[in-house]
Amino acid sequence: MADTGGMVENRGIQRWLTHMGLMIGVAFIFFPIWLAFVASTVEQQEIVRPPMPLLPGDQFVDNYARALTAGVNAPVMRMLFNSAIMALGIAFGKIAISLLSAFAIVYFRFPGRHLFFWLIFLTLMLPVEVRIVPTYEVVARFGMLNSYPGLILPLVASATATFLFRQFFLTVPDELAEAARVDGARPMRFFIDILLPMSRTNIAALFVILFIYGWNQYLWPLLITTDPSMNTVVMGIKQMFPSGDDTADWPVIMATALLAMLPPVVIVIAMQRLFIRGLVDSEK
């Protein structure tokens, strides 16, 4: 394959121009992150008197320590912890309830099966952004404001994950269920011993996507966490800007922005193949 590329205008200068074009794109993508990183390593004075330096300073440890332990309204450590609970809760919750309901819908014939299928299907059309006020009221009535269940539960139902597992279960050979039945295995044994292990890769791929989805939620935590110690890090950054004319603590805010993107970015890069698979799967 690599050799045949040569036939299609892949001479020296062409290659060089192609690399150039891509490097410009890469630079465009990296530039905002680079600036944020520089800002997180210098002192406030260097930023408020523009132009700020374009190379890192020596305040890295100081700024990050200040962000993690003190922050502005709440220590960033605390917000990172909240984000982790929310992202893990959403990812595991969605996967668990979707596996169960997909198993029921594919492997059983029971009254209401089609109705349930369509009820789940309809949720595709109800992103949280379009039903914020009434959903907020429900959560408030349950007393779940400023709580982990309040952050997690309304985002846990997912048609996408259910469909994904349904599609996958349908491709599992019938012989396996047949054999399990002949052996007298109960349905849940079949589910745990055979179906779950077979779904490993699908679960992992979906987990990557759902973790990022949960971690990056903004509007929902913004509505229901009024207590700074329950803020997630992604929504907490905006709260660090002072109201009015005071100058923002840019080094700490930029350190927080980088800390907020670190976990999902590391996951995407470290699990690139699972990530791509999950992305393609969940759009099918």
Place this chain on the structure above:
Amino acid sequence: MEKRVTFKGIWLPFVLVMPQIVITAVFFFYPAGQAIWQSLFIPDPFGLSMQYVGLGNFTFLLGDPFYRASFVTTAVFSTLVTLVSMGVALYLAVLADRLIKSSGTYRTLLIWPYAVAPAVAGVLWLFMFNTRVGVVAWYLGQLGYDWNHVLNDGEAMGLVVVASAWGRISYNFLFFLAGLQAIPRSLIESAAIEGARFWTRFRTIVFPLLSPMTFFLLVVNVVYAFFETFGVIHTITSGGPQQATTILVYKVFSDGFVGQDLGSSAAQSVILLFVVSILTIIQFKYIERRVHY
């Protein structure tokens, strides 16, 4: 498609679907129903009683110049975000596709912004263009251009569009690159041998073969621009200056939570519900077609 072999039992499957059904009912259908119900009422200023107004909230909204302006803003915003993010992504994917050996490296370098939350992207871009400390704003000032997205409508729109598109390039790049790599190389090569130059090949062979992918991305990106860019707008402009960057989702939030105008906010939710349904149906029509071929 149905399974031939199934298990017996009525209670077990019922119990298995219950967690999802209960959560869906409590957090999806009930609130959606409430939104529809509330959209027919106007609460009094003290929130003590509700007055039934029928479709009054809707007729008011459709006649409201601010709401109509928000529709136009959303259309402009989502068109620009979609064009910029897909355009840049296609350009980069075409380049990466030509470098067979190093396309994987570039993919790694380009895909990670997918993981950056829109709200974080918003803060990063706000920092660069901040009127007091922003580096880019400062250098623009040196060049004689007085950047101020806090006051200038066009600059505010430009900034939220670029910040929203920036994080989205990686997603589109990934799909475009996969689409390009699925095109048989022999096809391109035979065209090259016939003397077709790069642009001709792109126009007559590559782009037509990519068109199903392009259509799919178009819908997905419009959905993204409509609903998921809330964080960008909230961090950078808060819908301003005046209402220049108030997209529909932002208006549901600002009328419902900031303005406490529940009837209007609910009616806006219902209208958005309608918009999402149409987008979802389009998406499904497309997927159905792809599956049949």
